[in-house]
Amino acid sequence: MKTVEFGATGVKVSELCLGTMMFADRCDYAVSEAIVNAALEHGVNFVDTAAMYTAGACEEFLGRILKGKRDRVFLGTKVVKELDRGSILSSLDESLARLQTDYVDLYMIHWPAQGMNVTEVMRALNETVVSGKARYVGCCNYPAWLVAHSNAIAERNGWARLVCNQVAYNLIERGVEVEILPQAIAEKIAITAYRPLAIGLLTGKYSTTTPMPPETRGKTDARVITWLSQHGASVDRFNRFAGERGIHPANLATAWVRSSAAVTCPIVGVSSLRQLEESMRAVEINLTADEYAALSDMFDTEVKEESLQLFPGLKYNFPRLRRNLHLIA
Numbered sequence: 057m058k059t060v061e062f063g064a065t066g067v068k069v070s071e072l073c074l075g076t077m078m079f080a081d082r083c084d085y086a087v088s089e090a091i092v093n094a095a096l097e098h099g100v101n102f103v104d105t106a107a108m109y110t111a112g113a114c115e116e117f118l119g120r121i122l123k124g125k126r127d128r129v130f131l132g133t134k135v136v137k138e139l140d141r142g143s144i145l146s147s148l149d150e151s152l153a154r155l156q157t158d159y160v161d162l163y164m165i166h167w168p169a170q171g172m173n174v175t176e177v178m179r180a181l182n183e184t185v186v187s188g189k190a191r192y193v194g195c196c197n198y199p200a201w202l203v204a205h206s207n208a209i210a211e212r213n214g215w216a217r218l219v220c221n222q223v224a225y226n227l228i229e230r231g232v233e234v235e236i237l238p239q240a241i242a243e244k245i246a247i248t249a250y251r252p253l254a255i256g257l258l259t260g261k262y263s264t265t266t267p268m269p270p271e272t273r274g275k276t277d278a279r280v281i282t283w284l285s286q287h288g289a290s291v292d293r294f295n296r297f298a299g300e301r302g303i304h305p306a307n308l309a310t311a312w313v314r315s316s317a318a319v320t321c322p323i324v325g326v327s328s329l330r331q332l333e334e335s336m337r338a339v340e341i342n343l344t345a346d347e348y349a350a351l352s353d354m355f356d357t358e359v360k361e362e363s364l365q366l367f368p369g370l371k372y373n374f375p376r377l378r379r380n381l382h383l384i385a
C-alpha cells in the first residue's frame with residue numbers, strides 16, 4: 057500500500073484509511089481485532105473512529121486492540137458533545153481514556169452545529185494541540201466557507217488550523233465536488249472520503265432485479281432504499297461495468313473515489329474480515345481516463361446536472377470552472 061501526503065501536515069498516511077464505525081455494532085470484539093490486524097498487515101496506518109460510534113464502545117475496542125501498536129497508526133477521533141470549549145476538551149479526555157492513549161493524531165469536529173461560535177471552537181481545538189493531546193485538528197461535514205472562515209480565525213490568532221475535512225463522497229453523493237474539493241486542492245486541506253460505497257449500495261449485492269439482500273445495512277437503511285429506487289438502473293449498469301472488467305464493484309467504487317485529485321484517502325468501512333480482505337484490493341485498480349469519465353457520468357445526480365448547465369451561443373460557459381480542481385496554480 058502506498059502512502060500519501062496528509063494535506064499540509066507533512067505526515068504521510070496510507071492511501072486507504074480504516075473506518076471503524078461497525079465495531080461493537082456488526083463486528084464483535086474478535087472480528088474487530090482481526091480487521092485491524094489484517095488492515096495493518098496490508099499497510100494501513102490510518103484509523104478513523106469517533107466518540108459517538110456505538111456510544112464509545114468502538115473506541116474502547118480500539119484501545120484494547122491497539123495496545124502495543126499505538127505508535128504504528130495515525131489515529132483520528134471526533135468530538136461527541138456540544139461545540140462549546142468545555143465539551144470539546146472533555147470529549148477528548150474521555151476518548152483518550154477509552155482509547156488508552158495520551159494523544160490522538162487527529163481530533164475532529166464531527167458536525168457543525170447551528171449557532172456554533174467558531175472562535176470558541178478554534179480556540180478550544182488549539183488548546184488540544186498545545187496540551188499535546190492532539191497532534192492535528194480537523195473537521196467533518198463542513199461547508200467550504202466554514203473551513204475558510206475557521207482557518208482565517210486560526211491564522212489571525214496564531215492557532216492550529218483545520219488540516220482536513222472528512223466528507224461523504226461516492227458516485228451518488230457528489231455535492232462536495234462543487235466547492236469542497238476545489239478548496240481542498242487550493243488550500244492543501246486533506247480530504248478523507250467516508251461512505252465510498254454508499255452504505256454498501258455499490259458492492260454488487262443490490263440490484264433492481266433481485267430482492268433486498270438480508271443481513272445487510274441496506275435492508276433497513278432508508279438512504280439505500282431511496283437511492284436504489286432513484287438510481288436502480290445506474291446501479292445495474294455499474295455492476296455490469298465492474299463485471300465486464302472482472303473487478304469487484306466495491307473496489308471499483310472505491311477506486312473511483314480515490315481517483316479524484318482532491319481526495320487524500322477513502323475511508324474503508326467493512327462489516328467482516330472477508331469484506332476487509334476484498335476491499336483492500338481497491339488499491340490495485342487504476343482507472344483509465346475513459347473509465348473514470350464513464351463512471352463519473354453513470355449516475356444522474358443533481359451535481360452532474362448543474363455542471364451540464366451550458367448555455368448555447370454564449371461565448372464563455374463558466375459552470376465547469378466550479379469543478380476545476382486546478383483553478384489556482
Ligand SMILES: NC(=O)c1ccc[n+]([C@@H]2O[C@H](COP(=O)([O-])OP(=O)(O)OC[C@H]3O[C@@H](n4cnc5c(N)ncnc54)[C@H](OP(=O)(O)O)[C@@H]3O)[C@@H](O)[C@H]2O)c1
Pocket residue numbers: 074075076077078082104105166196197222223249250251252253254255256257259271272273274306323324325326327330331332334335
Ligand atoms: N464523519 C462522519 O460524519 C462519518 C459518517 C459516516 C461514516 N464515517 C466513517 O467512514 C467509515 C465508512 O463508512 P460506511 O461504513 O458508511 O462506508 P461505506 O463504504 O459506504 O459502506 C460500508 C458497508 O458496505 C458493505 N461492504 C463493505 N465492503 C464490502 C465488500 N468488500 N463486499 C460487500 N460488501 C461490502 C458493508 O455493509 P453490509 O454490512 O451491509 O454488508 C459495509 O458495512 C466509517 O467506518 C467511519 O469511520 C464518518
